[in-house]
Amino acid sequence: MDNIFDIKNLNLWYGSKHALQGINLRINKQSVVALIGPSGCGKSTFLRCLNRMNDLIVNCHIEGSILFNKVNVNSERYDEINLRKKVGMVFQRPNPFPMSIYENVIYGPKCQGITNKKRLDELVESSLKKAALWEDVKDRLNSSALGLSGGQQQRLCIARAIAMEPDVILMDEPTSALDPIATAKIEKLIIELKANYTIIIVTHSMQQAARISDYTAFFLMGELIEYDKTDIIFANPKNKKTEDYITGRFG
Amino acid sequence: MKKYLNKQLFFETLYKLSIIFASLLLLLIIIFIFFEGVPALKEYGVFKMLFNMSWQPTAHEPSFGLSKMILATIISTLLSLLIAIPIGLLSSVCLVRLVSRKIKNIIMFIVEILAGIPSVIVGFFVLKTIVAFLYQHFYMNIGVSGNSMLAAVFVLALMALPTIITITVKALEAVNPMYTEASLGLGANKIQTIYKVELKAAKSGIMAAIVLGAGRVIGETMAVMLVSGNAINISSNLLLPTRTLTANIATEMSYASGLHQSALYASGIVLFIMIMLINITLLIILNKGGGDNA
Incomplete structure (x- = not known):
C-alpha cells in the first residue's frame, strides 16, 4: 500500500521543551490512524505538524522531514496554504463560523477563488451528504450554523473540510465535547469516510480508537512508543508501556 | 447573621442609589436644556430654526436659523470619520495581526497617550501644520487664510483616531482564536482570515468604536473653534471658514441673553438629538447585520 505521509526523525521544541522526540511514522492511504496517549504526550502537537498549524505558535521549532506524497512539507520553501488545502482539520470543539450553514461549507473553496454559483451549490450538497448532515439541514441552508446542535456543528465542520476535497482529514479529539449519541454518529461517519480519505484522529478514548481505527500509535512523553495495526496494539502489544496504558494501569 | 444581612442591605442600597443618581443626572440635563431651549423653539418656530439659513441673533429683527451650523457639524463629522474609520481599522488590523507583540505594545502606549491629549493641543498642532500650509499655498492666489472646514476635518479625524483604534484593537483581540484556526485550517491566508472571519x-466592538469616535467628533468644540475660522458659513469649498453648532454655543453664550440665549440652548437640543440618532442608527445596523447570520 502507498504511504501518504512518511515522517522521518521529527523533533519539536516549544522554547526549550523537547515536545516531540525523534518520531518516525508511515501512514497508509485510505486508512484511519488513531493517536493515543496520556495528556501532554505530544499526540495533538504531532497532529498539528501534519498541516503546519504549529507555525502559528511563537518559539516553536521543528526539525526532521514530513513527506506528504513524497514531498517534504516541513520546509520554509513549502507553502503551508497548499498543504492545508490537501490536509483538512477538524478541531476538538465544534467551531463553525458565525455565518449561515451554506457560507460555512463554501468558505474554503471561496477563499481559493471559486465563485461559480452552480459549482458552489453542488459542493454544498455533496459535502453535506458525505458528512451525513444533508437530510438535517437541506431546508435551512441559509440559517445560522450556530443554531445547530453540537453534533450537527461538528458534522458541519467535517463537511466544511470535505468541501476542500482534501486527501487527509486530521481530527483533534472531535468527539470529546459531544454526547454519546452524537459521538456514535461521528464514529460511523469516520468509518464511511475512510473509503475516500485518510483520517488521522487524536483520541482520549481507547474504546474509540479500537472501534474505528486500522492503525494505532501510542505516544508517551513526546516519544512514539509503539505503532501497529490496531488489533495488534490492543490484543498483543509488544511494548510493556503500551500494555500498561491500554490495560488502564496508568494514564 | 442579622448583622451580615444589615451590611448586605446597606451595600445593595448604596449600589442602587448610585445608579439612580447617574440616571437622574442625565434626566436632569435633558429637562434643563429643554426648559431653557423651548421658549426660542416656540417663539421662532422649530421648522424655521432647523431650516432657515440666517443666524442674526442680535439684529433688530433677529433670526435664529441653525441650518448652516447643523450642516457644518454634519459635514465635518462625516468627512472626519471618512478619514478616521479606514485608517483606524487598517491600523488596528495591522497592530493585532501583522506586527510583533512588542511593537504593538509600544504603539498602543503612544495611541493611548494621544487619546488623553487635550483637544486644544491637537488644535495647536493643526494650526501650525495644516492651517499654516494652506495659508502659504493658497493665500496669495485666492485669499484663503487657512482657517477652514478642511482644517477642522483634520482636527476631528485626529481626535477620533485614538478612540477608534483602542476599541477596535480590543475587539479584534477578543475574537475567539478558534475562528482563526478554523479559517487557516481551511487553507485561507492571513488576509482572508482577517477580512472574512475576524472583522x-x-x-459589534468595531461598531462601538465608530459610535464613540463619532460622539467625540460631534461634541468637540475648542480645537474646532481654533482652526475653523469660526465664521458662520457653509460652502462646497472646504478651504473656506465654517462654524459648528458646538463652536457657536461656546462663542456666543458669554454675551447672549433673552431669546438669543434660549436659541443657543435649543442648538444644544439639536446636538443631543443628532447624537441620539447616530446611536440608534448604528444600533439598528448592528442588530440587522447580526440577526440571522451571527
Whole structure:
C-alpha cells in the first residue's frame, strides 16, 4: 500500500521543551490512524505538524522531514496554504463560523477563488451528504450554523473540510465535547469516510480508537512508543508501556 | 447573621442609589436644556430654526436659523470619520495581526497617550501644520487664510483616531482564536482570515468604536473653534471658514441673553438629538447585520 505521509526523525521544541522526540511514522492511504496517549504526550502537537498549524505558535521549532506524497512539507520553501488545502482539520470543539450553514461549507473553496454559483451549490450538497448532515439541514441552508446542535456543528465542520476535497482529514479529539449519541454518529461517519480519505484522529478514548481505527500509535512523553495495526496494539502489544496504558494501569 | 444581612442591605442600597443618581443626572440635563431651549423653539418656530439659513441673533429683527451650523457639524463629522474609520481599522488590523507583540505594545502606549491629549493641543498642532500650509499655498492666489472646514476635518479625524483604534484593537483581540484556526485550517491566508472571519466576529466592538469616535467628533468644540475660522458659513469649498453648532454655543453664550440665549440652548437640543440618532442608527445596523447570520 502507498504511504501518504512518511515522517522521518521529527523533533519539536516549544522554547526549550523537547515536545516531540525523534518520531518516525508511515501512514497508509485510505486508512484511519488513531493517536493515543496520556495528556501532554505530544499526540495533538504531532497532529498539528501534519498541516503546519504549529507555525502559528511563537518559539516553536521543528526539525526532521514530513513527506506528504513524497514531498517534504516541513520546509520554509513549502507553502503551508497548499498543504492545508490537501490536509483538512477538524478541531476538538465544534467551531463553525458565525455565518449561515451554506457560507460555512463554501468558505474554503471561496477563499481559493471559486465563485461559480452552480459549482458552489453542488459542493454544498455533496459535502453535506458525505458528512451525513444533508437530510438535517437541506431546508435551512441559509440559517445560522450556530443554531445547530453540537453534533450537527461538528458534522458541519467535517463537511466544511470535505468541501476542500482534501486527501487527509486530521481530527483533534472531535468527539470529546459531544454526547454519546452524537459521538456514535461521528464514529460511523469516520468509518464511511475512510473509503475516500485518510483520517488521522487524536483520541482520549481507547474504546474509540479500537472501534474505528486500522492503525494505532501510542505516544508517551513526546516519544512514539509503539505503532501497529490496531488489533495488534490492543490484543498483543509488544511494548510493556503500551500494555500498561491500554490495560488502564496508568494514564 | 442579622448583622451580615444589615451590611448586605446597606451595600445593595448604596449600589442602587448610585445608579439612580447617574440616571437622574442625565434626566436632569435633558429637562434643563429643554426648559431653557423651548421658549426660542416656540417663539421662532422649530421648522424655521432647523431650516432657515440666517443666524442674526442680535439684529433688530433677529433670526435664529441653525441650518448652516447643523450642516457644518454634519459635514465635518462625516468627512472626519471618512478619514478616521479606514485608517483606524487598517491600523488596528495591522497592530493585532501583522506586527510583533512588542511593537504593538509600544504603539498602543503612544495611541493611548494621544487619546488623553487635550483637544486644544491637537488644535495647536493643526494650526501650525495644516492651517499654516494652506495659508502659504493658497493665500496669495485666492485669499484663503487657512482657517477652514478642511482644517477642522483634520482636527476631528485626529481626535477620533485614538478612540477608534483602542476599541477596535480590543475587539479584534477578543475574537475567539478558534475562528482563526478554523479559517487557516481551511487553507485561507492571513488576509482572508482577517477580512472574512475576524472583522466579522469583532463587528459589534468595531461598531462601538465608530459610535464613540463619532460622539467625540460631534461634541468637540475648542480645537474646532481654533482652526475653523469660526465664521458662520457653509460652502462646497472646504478651504473656506465654517462654524459648528458646538463652536457657536461656546462663542456666543458669554454675551447672549433673552431669546438669543434660549436659541443657543435649543442648538444644544439639536446636538443631543443628532447624537441620539447616530446611536440608534448604528444600533439598528448592528442588530440587522447580526440577526440571522451571527
